[in-house]
Amino acid sequence: xxxxxxxxxxxxxxxxxxxxxxxxxxxxxxxxxxxxxxxxxxxxxxxxxxxxxxxxxxxxxxxxxxxxxxxxxxxxxxxxxxxxxxxxxxxxxxxxxxxxxxxxxxxxxxxxxxxxxxxxxxxxxxxxxxxxxxxxxxxxxxxxxxxxxxxxxxxxxxxxxxxxxxxxxxxxxxxxxxxxxxxxxxxxxxxxxxxxxxxxxxxxxxxxxxxxxxxxxxxxxxxxxxxxxxxxxxxxxxxxxxxxxxxxxxxxxxxxxxxxxxxxxxxxxxxxxxxxxxxxxxxxxxxxxxxxxxxxxxxxxxxxxxxxxxxxxxxx
Numbered sequence: 001x002x003x004x005x006x007x008x009x010x011x012x013x014x015x016x017x018x019x020x021x022x023x024x025x026x027x028x029x030x031x032x033x034x035x036x037x038x039x040x041x042x043x044x045x046x047x048x049x050x051x052x053x054x055x056x057x058x059x060x061x062x063x064x065x066x067x068x069x070x071x072x073x074x075x076x077x078x079x080x081x082x083x084x085x086x087x088x089x090x091x092x093x094x095x096x097x098x099x100x101x102x103x104x105x106x107x108x109x110x111x112x113x114x115x116x117x118x119x120x121x122x123x124x125x126x127x128x129x130x131x132x133x134x135x136x137x138x139x140x141x142x143x144x145x146x147x148x149x150x151x152x153x154x155x156x157x158x159x160x161x162x163x164x165x166x167x168x169x170x171x172x173x174x175x176x177x178x179x180x181x182x183x184x185x186x187x188x189x190x191x192x193x194x195x196x197x198x199x200x201x202x203x204x205x206x207x208x209x210x211x212x213x214x215x216x217x218x219x220x221x222x223x224x225x226x227x228x229x230x231x232x233x234x235x236x237x238x239x240x241x242x243x244x245x246x247x248x249x250x251x252x253x254x255x256x257x258x259x260x261x262x263x264x265x266x267x268x269x270x271x272x273x274x275x276x277x278x279x280x281x282x283x284x285x286x287x288x289x290x291x292x293x294x295x296x297x298x299x300x301x302x303x304x305x306x307x308x309x310x311x312x313x314x315x316x
Contacts, residue, residue, distance in 0.1 A: 001047040001292045004273045006079075006198045007171030009150040011119050013079050015267040015292050017050035018043040018285055019202055019276035023066055024058035027225045031280050033066065040070040042282030044078065046289035052174075052200070052276050053113075054083035054124055055105040056093065064112035072114050081120035081172075082109045083154060085127060085135065097127030099138035106142055120172055121148035123164070125155035132160050136167035143168070152200075158187045170197045172273070177201035178210060179262060179308050180231075180243065189271050198273035204266045205259055205277070206231060209240055212248050212258025216241045239314060246307040250300060256290075263291035265304055 003012040023039060025031035040051070051071070057063030064082065071078055084105035085097045096102075102123070110116065121142055126132045142148040150171035153164050161173060173192055175184050181203065192199045205211050207226050216238070220227040230236050244258065251258045266275045279285035296304075 001289065003049075004198070006120060006150055006273060008196055009120075009171045011079055011150060011171075013050040013274050014048050015272075015274055016048055016263065016289060017052050017081075017200070017274045017276045018048055019278035020051055020053040020063045020067060021057050022278040022280040024063040026058060028280050029221050029224050033062075035281055036062075036066045037070045038282045039279050039285055040067060043279070043285045043289070044071060044074065046286045047292075048285070048289055049077065050079045050081070050274055052081045052202075054086065054122075055109050056083075056086040056088060056124065059088055059091075061108070061112045064109055068112060068114040075115055079119045080113060080115065081122065081152070082113065082118050083122040083124040083152075084109065086124040095125060095127040095129075097123060097125075097130040097132070097135035099134055099141075102135060102138045102142075106147060110147065117147055117149060119149045120152050121150070122152035122154050122172070122174060126160050132156075132163050133167050136164040140168035158191060161188065161191065165195070165197070170195075172198040172200050174200040174202060174276070176203045177266075178204045178206050179265070179304070180206065180210075180240070180311060182312075193271040199271045200274055200276055201266060201272060202276040202278075204262060204275055210244065210247070210258065210262045212244050212251065239311060243307055243311040246303070250303060254296070254300060256294065257287060259288060260291040260294075261296070261304070263288055264294065264296060265301065267292065268296075 001014045003014055005012055022028045023036035051067055053063045084102045087094055087096055123135050123139055139151045143151055151168050152172035153170055154174040177184050189199055208214055226232050231240055247258045247261055251261055263275055277288045
């Protein structure tokens with residue numbers, strides 16, 4: 001699989017990264033440790049070397065612990081990204097970007113991952129009760145101390161990104177992006193390209209919607225939080241399904257799956273270093289990995305662009 005450099009860090013990562021939120025089992029139904037371990041190993045066997053996790057992925061850090069158990073023996077062959085600044089309190093997700101909190105979380109993450117250093121350490125998101133400059137200073141210290149090889153930021157505004165970058169030079173920015181959610185292309189992605197900051201998109205399959213396997217009449221299981229999102233409801237759901245129908249037709253024509261088309265389209269965009277693709281079963285991540293093995297024709301890309309334009313005109 002083709003590899004790209006994270007910013008100017010010298011670290012090379014595959015165009016597809018395994019997003020390790022689903023294996024944590026917090027919002028994903030039916031997750032087991034056995035399946036999580038098999039999925040992690042399946043990702044590596046499929047050519048993926050980049051694994052993205054976080055302190056908050058799992059109420060007890062299950063995601064980081066599973067990575068250590070499944071892939072610890074090949075630590076020098078993989079790239080690990082984790083995040084701090086978000087934790088659980090009485091079952092609720094809380095931000096915490098103060099230096100002492102970030103230091104505590106990084107030390108715990110290193111223990112869980114059974115490593116002395118992570119390749120990329122992100123602030124998971126700005127803490128509204130802490131100046132982002134203080135958080136940036138902490139992450140910069142982690143890099144100086146050799147506990148992180150490079151620094152990243154997630155889920156921020158362009159102003160927050162610039163303020164963080166001024167204190168702690170960024171190698172990567174991670175944000176939500178998909179065919180139908182392209183807000184970052186207005187300001188953030190151009191800034192990343194201009195400043196040699198890697199863009200790492202997540203949510204490109206929109207919680208499975210753009211995988212093309214959820215039919216119009218699908219009934220979500222009890223506990224499946226997707227049914228609470230507007231994109232899975234009412235008129236928005238129907239229009240999203242109309243869009244996916246176009247992708248289904250193209251997938252059949254090209255001999256690929258819908259999710260492979262989506263991932264391939266995403267990783268070919270200028271400025272995208274690696275796309276984060278979540279999975280909870282090994283067959284899911286193996287299917288995704290194939291998306292890096294082909295190129296779409298100009299005609300097929302244009303059909304996708306036209307379908308995106310048609311769908312997004314209802315959002316303005």
